[in-house]
Structures are given as structure tokens and as C-alpha cells.
Amino acid sequence: MTSTPSSQDFDFDPLSADFAADPYRVYAALRDSGQPYYYAPEDTWMCTGYKQVRALTLDPSMLRSVEGLFSETELRELQIKGGMHDMPFHERYVQHNMLDLEGPQHDRQRKLVFRDFTPALVETQRPYIQALIDRLLQPLRDRQSFDFVGDFAAHLPGHVIGHILGVPEDDCALLRAWSEAVVSYYNVGRTLTQKQRAEQAAKDFCLYLEDMIAERRRQPRDDLMSRLVEHERAGRTNCEETISLAMLILMAGHGSTIDVLGSGLHSLLRFPEQHQRLRDDPSLMRSAVHEMFRFESPLPYFHRFATQDCQIAGRSFPRGTRFGLLYGAANRDPEQFEQADQFDVGRQPVRHIAFGGGAHFCLGNHLARLDMELVFGTLNQRFSAIELTEAPSYKRGLSVRGPKSLQITARPA
Ligand code: HEM
Numbered sequence: 001m002t003s004t005p006s007s008q009d010f011d012f013d014p015l016s017a018d019f020a021a022d023p024y025r026v027y028a029a030l031r032d033s034g035q036p037y038y039y040a041p042e043d044t045w046m047c048t049g050y051k052q053v054r055a056l057t058l059d060p061s062m063l064r065s066v067e068g069l070f071s072e073t074e075l076r077e078l079q080i081k082g083g084m085h086d087m088p089f090h091e092r093y094v095q096h097n098m099l100d101l102e103g104p105q106h107d108r109q110r111k112l113v114f115r116d117f118t119p120a121l122v123e124t125q126r127p128y129i130q131a132l133i134d135r136l137l138q139p140l141r142d143r144q145s146f147d148f149v150g151d152f153a154a155h156l157p158g159h160v161i162g163h164i165l166g167v168p169e170d171d172c173a174l175l176r177a178w179s180e181a182v183v184s185y186y187n188v189g190r191t192l193t194q195k196q197r198a199e200q201a202a203k204d205f206c207l208y209l210e211d212m213i214a215e216r217r218r219q220p221r222d223d224l225m226s227r228l229v230e231h232e233r234a235g236r237t238n239c240e241e242t243i244s245l246a247m248l249i250l251m252a253g254h255g256s257t258i259d260v261l262g263s264g265l266h267s268l269l270r271f272p273e274q275h276q277r278l279r280d281d282p283s284l285m286r287s288a289v290h291e292m293f294r295f296e297s298p299l300p301y302f303h304r305f306a307t308q309d310c311q312i313a314g315r316s317f318p319r320g321t322r323f324g325l326l327y328g329a330a331n332r333d334p335e336q337f338e339q340a341d342q343f344d345v346g347r348q349p350v351r352h353i354a355f356g357g358g359a360h361f362c363l364g365n366h367l368a369r370l371d372m373e374l375v376f377g378t379l380n381q382r383f384s385a386i387e388l389t390e391a392p393s394y395k396r397g398l399s400v401r402g403p404k405s406l407q408i409t410a411r412p413a
Pocket residue numbers: 057064098099100110161248249250252253254256257258260297298299302303327353354355356357359360361362363364365367368
């Protein structure tokens with residue numbers, strides 16, 4: 001069988017309000033078909049089963065980047081087709097950052113980040129993160145009724161990663177706005193306005209980082225940015241790579257951690273018996289946080305290109321085919337997870353793939369999990385009861401998953 005795209009009788013509309021309200025019903029139907037599903041607007045074959053998605057992340061012939069796979073002209077055509085052209089800053093610093101490199105170039109940059117941004121370094125941030133959580137929660141304890149996403153979560157992850165890199169606290173809100181504008185352009189159904197915003201944000205971000213890097217060259221400090229600059233001085237990276245790496249680190253886990261903080265609390269509130277179980281046994285926090293990532297994976301969609309002809313689920317696909325890795329769907333696969341649609345804070349082991357797998361496995365997973373563990377531990381200590389005051393609506397699209405806001409009342413303990 002060959003892989004000519006067919007119009008399949010399937011209601012897959014990732015931009016719809018219905019999909020945002022409950023993507024899991026659609027994911028289940030896609031998984032049940034056992035076949036990749038062709039989604040024409042992205043010219044992409046969507047894969048949803050856990051085993052299939054995981055195998056794609058581990059397959060060395062499946063790459064994020066198409067460079068080397070196509071001629072310059074074909075690459076340009078692909079870029080234009082995807083609307084990724086005519087945006088010089090985005091092309092230079094975002095589209096070619098480490099996440100979209102492969103082979104030796106990727107390995108070299110990944111090793112450098114891995115060497116500096118270690119679990120041990122993340123662990124040293126514990127007191128800073130705890131103090132920040134306490135500071136953000138203090139006024140909310142008095143208010144008792146607030147938006148957990150807008151009033152709290154939105155102010156945490158960017159400040160933490162900014163602190164690690166050495167960004168002054170007052171500038172962190174700017175970085176959040178730029179990150180959101182750049183990342184949102186990767187969602188399906190992108191518009192020209194989003195494109196202009198993404199390019200402007202990439203430019204502003206780049207100019208900001210250039211100044212910061214120049215300052216660290218003059219006067220190194222004890223921060224991650226100074227270490228990146230030191231790699232550049234020693235010839236291990238160049239100036240362009242320093243900017244794009246810093247931008248990637250600042251953007252990669254920013255919105256996604258905000259989203260999973262919101263969906264994580266929402267899950268606890270939707271399953272109050274699980275929330276109580278966690279309150280009664282705080283030693284479950286580690287598995288509870290992993291379960292939050294599995295249950296509502298905040299970055300549910302990435303892609304790979306086949307670098308050779310291949311077979312998936314008995315079907316042939318030519319070299320150059322683009323596959324969608326629907327991590328959010330794979331993480332609800334009942335063949336992999338017992339009672340996959342049940343939120344279970346004690347689930348062991350939680351072998352989810354919310355952080356991807358293989359060569360591009362997330363480098364920031366320790367930091368995202370530490371943020372989450374400290375937030376939910378603190379919430380459980382400081383508030384004796386938390387309730388939803390209105391049902392949240394989730395963001396539309398395929399690339400992100402998180403509530404736009406989460407209105408709650410929280411009674412201080
Ligand atoms: C909610 C939190 C997060 C989630 C769900 C998440 C998820 C992911 C996923 C799925 C990938 C692999 C993409 C693919 O398969 O194509 C990835 C890569 C990456 N993540 Fe995260 N991430 C999170 C937080 C962070 C944080 C906090 C940082 C850094 C501060 C970070 C840095 C990175 C980097 C640098 C890569 C690229 C790795 C490479 O290409 O080798 N992430 N992340």
C-alpha cells in the first residue's frame with residue numbers, strides 16, 4: 001500500500017472549541033484506527049499510539065530537521081509552504097536553534113547545555129524557587145479568590161529560568177511576552193498577524209540577548225549566560241549559537257510550565273479524592289507531578305521527517321514524509337497505561353513521553369518538575385481547601401494544552 005493522502009471521514013479539527021474542551025475523545029478515535037491520520041493543513045501524518053510515537057522518537061532515521069534531506073530549492077519551497085519565510089530573525093535564531101539541529105552540530109550544543117544545566121544546578125535553585133512561590137502566594141492568601149494561572153503561575157517559570165541565566169527580575173515579564181509570541185507561531189492555523197508578532201518578538205529578544213551577552217563578555221558573573229559566553233570565548237560555539245541557545249533555554253519551558261501548573265491544579269480539583277490522597281501522603285508528590293504531565297501533556301505535538309522510505313502500521317511512506325508525534329494522545333493510550341483516562345497521583349511507574357524521547361529528550365525536565373513539586377507542596381500546606389469557581393476553558397490548537405485561566409477560591413490553612 002502506498003501513502004497517497006486520502007480524505008478520511010474523520011472529525012479532526014484541532015482549532016475548534018470542541019477539541020480544546022476535550023481532545024482526548026478525538027485522540028482515542030485516532031488511536032483506535034491504528035493508522036497514522038493524514039492532516040492536510042500541515043501536510044502531516046499524525047501518529048497517536050504510544051508504541052508508534054515512542055518508536056518514532058527513538059528512530060535515528062526520523063529527524064526534526066530536513067536540512068541535508070532536500071536541495072536548497074526544495075528547502076526554500078518547504079519553508080514558504082509552512083509560512084516560515086520572510087522573517088529573518090525568526091529564521092536565524094529560532095528555526096535553526098539546537099532543537100532543530102541534528103547530527104554532530106546538535107550533539108555538540110546539547111553536550112554543552114547538558115554540562116552546565118545539570119540536575120545538580122537545578123537543585124541549587126530550590127531556595128530561590130520556594131522564596132518566589134511564597135512571595136507570589138502571600139497577597140493571594142489575603143484575597144482568597146483569584147486566577148491561579150494569571151495571578152500566580154504566569155509569574156513563576158520565567159522568573160526561575162531568568163534567574164538561572166542571569167536576567168534581571170524586572171525584565172522577566174518582557175521575556176514571557178516574547179517567548180509566547182515566538183512559540184505561538186508553531187501552532188496549527190498560524191496567521192499573518194501571528195507571523196509579524198513572532199518576527200518582532202524574535203528581533204526584540206535577540207537584541208536584548210546581544211546586550212546581555214556583551215555585558216557578560218566584559219564582566220562574567222556566576223550565571224548560566226556567563227558559562228555560555230565562556231564556551232563562545234573558548235571556540236566551542238559562535239555568537240549566533242550563544243544567542244539562539246539562550247533564547248531556546250528561556251523559551252522552551254516557559255509557557256509550557258505555566259500551562260501544566262494550571263492543568264495540574266485543575267486535575268487535582270477534578271479528582272478531589274486524588275487531591276486528598278496527595279495531601280495525606282506528600283511522598284506521592286513526585287509521581288503526582290509526573291502524572292500531571294502524562295494526563296495533560298502541555299506540549300502535545302511535535303514532528304519528525306522520514307529521511308528514508310519507511311513502513312508504519314503496514315503502510316508505506318516515502319522519504320520526506322512529515323509525521324506528527326502526538327505526545328498528548330500517546331500519554332492516554334490504554335495499551336500503555338491502565339485506566340489511562342483516570343488521574344492517579346500514585347501511578348507507578350509513569351513512563352509518559354511528555355518530555356519526548358531519544359536525541360531531543362527535554363533538557364529542562366528537572367527544572368519543570370522541581371517548579372511543580374514545590375508549587376503543589378506549598379499549596380497543600382498553605383491552603384486547607386481549594387475550589388474551582390468556574391469551569392476553565394482551554395487554549396485552542398494542537399501544540400499547546402493548558403487552561404487560559406483557572407479561577408479558584410483558596411482557604412488559608
Ligand atoms: C512543562 C515543561 C516542559 C515540557 C512539557 C517540555 C517538553 C519538551 C519536549 C517534548 C521536547 C522534545 C521535542 C521533540 O520531541 O521534538 C523538549 C526539548 C527541549 N526542552 Fe523541554 N519541556 C519543558 C520544560 C523545559 C524547560 C524548563 C527547559 C529549559 C529551561 C527546557 C528545555 C528544552 C530544550 C533545550 C530542549 C531541546 C533538546 C534537544 O533538542 O536536544 N524544557 N522539551
